[in-house]
Amino acid sequence: MEYTSDTLPMDNISLPxxxxxxxxxxxxxxxxPSAYMLLFLTALPGNALSLWVFRRCISSISPIHVCLSHLSISNLMLSITTPFLAAYYAWGSIWSLSGAWCQLVLHGITPVLHINIYISMMILTWVALSRFAALIQNTHASRPSGCTKLLPNAFFSHLKRTSFATRVCAGVWAVTVGCIVPITVYYSVKEAVSVNASARSGCVEVCYSPDVEIGGSLSATFTIPVIIMFFLFYLLVLLSYMTVLRHIRRSRRSTTVTTSLSLLGRVLRNIVVIQVVISVCLLPYHIFKPIFLSRAHDLRQLTYSPGPNTCSHCHPLSSLIELKNCLFLLAALRGSTDPLMYFLLDKTFRHQTLRIFGYDQNNAGHQQTCSQTGSATNRAGQLQDGNVATATADTSQGSVL
Incomplete structure (x- = not known):
């Protein structure tokens, strides 16, 4: 709906x-609200089970398992916030802006949501790049990829160490929390409650309001580098996919391939899955967010003259705000699909999960405890740690993530 000077007359002394x-x-x-409650019912048990499998059921844990366990922790934090989000969207339009529930959403839920999105983005990017780096180093020894010259050999050896993966994840948490929390705290403390125009116009200040949903100019400015960072990570994953695809084509033409093409295909499939997850869940929100911020900035410069029915007028961005929130839901839904991704792509994870539920195909009728993992897990650990060349003798037993 377009608002013109006939419906909302402009005035130099009017309200924003x-x-x-x-x-x-x-x-x-x-x-x-329904979607967020469904997300809660699926993401909480799924990620709790995933974290249990990674921490307690895999004896020879690999660097990739370390990264995925941190991703499960982040998704667990997200799943705990979803009931509060459901309540916010259902009743935020009647909650008082200064009420306890609204303040909880502003000060507690908002930072957790954004932290989860960017931790997930960074960890998934690292998983894709680490698989890509291990593959190009070990699967074409007679004709090494030119990409191996860009990084020192010490980096490739560190990829095989769980301690290095732990430090990488700790750095991801530190960077993400250090960047996101100040922005969201400033937004929730200053910008979301700084404009008292609704009070001055005689309207009741509610939680679901333009100030809360749009924020101010400073937080919008800080959002721009975050969006740029997202697209840089997205392009890195895309570049790794294209490079691995080229690497596979070279391997098919070579007569001295040091590993099976099936392994190359599975690693490519994993990077493709990560690319699809990022593209479907996270990309639409980050494409729309700059458009939304630009529209909000243009509208922020305009004013209108208050009338007798000011409180009944709809904000011009009401529909765009709803679209933004639906795209943000799409980004949050990744927390529910990640455990399924682990199950489908990681043989070690799938084997241990089935064992928990009593579907151990190698030991029918005899359910073992999580701590008793077999040689398949050890071989998967070798493969996950980056020892691709030595572990490909039995690739059917390895983990493919």
């Missing part, structure tokens, strides 16, 4: 558009 109310539709009042 943030004084108007958002007009939530069924998408906000019913769809988003």
């Amino acid at each position: 558009f943030s004084a108007l109310s958002l007009c939530p539709t069924a998408a906000t009042l019913f769809f988003l």
